[in-house]
Amino acid sequence: MSDFLKELLTVFVISTVIAFGQIITAGYPGTLLTEFYEHLFQQRFPTSLELGGLFIAIVLSFCYPFGAVWGYLFGFRLAPLFFDLQATVKWIIGTIVFLLWTIFMFELGYRWALQQADKLK
Numbered sequence: 001m002s003d004f005l006k007e008l009l010t011v012f013v014i015s016t017v018i019a020f021g022q023i024i025t026a027g028y029p030g031t032l033l034t035e036f037y038e039h040l041f042q043q044r045f046p047t048s049l050e051l052g053g054l055f056i057a058i059v060l061s062f063c064y065p066f067g068a069v070w071g072y073l074f075g076f077r078l079a080p081l082f083f084d085l086q087a088t089v090k091w092i093i094g095t096i097v098f099l100l101w102t103i104f105m106f107e108l109g110y111r112w113a114l115q116q117a118d119k120l121k
Contacts, residue, residue, distance in 0.1 A: 008072070011069050014068070015065040034061065034109070060109040064102045064105060070101050075092075075097060076094060
């Protein structure tokens with residue numbers, strides 16, 4: 001197995017462990033991030049969802065850590081193929097990709113919540 005696949009598998013396993021850890025702890029770190037994005041973008045899950053909104057928040061907290069995989073791929077593998085980068089720049093690219101992933105997941109979850117709320121009406 002090549003070194004790249006070993007590293008990718010390691011990052012994926014770590015992300016999966018973090019995701020399951022968040023599920024076991026009722027998604028606490030992920031729900032804090034979801035609450036932060038709700039406050040930041042001034043959007044709230046519809047109250048008519050009740051437990052469905054909590055389920056969507058827990059699904060989001062499960063999806064957030066997988067941004068680490070994408071951050072690793074872009075910051076530490078893809079970008080250095082095209083550019084000669086220092087370690088700091090790799091970390092910055094990885095962090096930006098991770099944040100963009102979490103914002104994208106929040107937006108998908110928010111739209112999913114709105115769609116489910118419309119079905120309940």
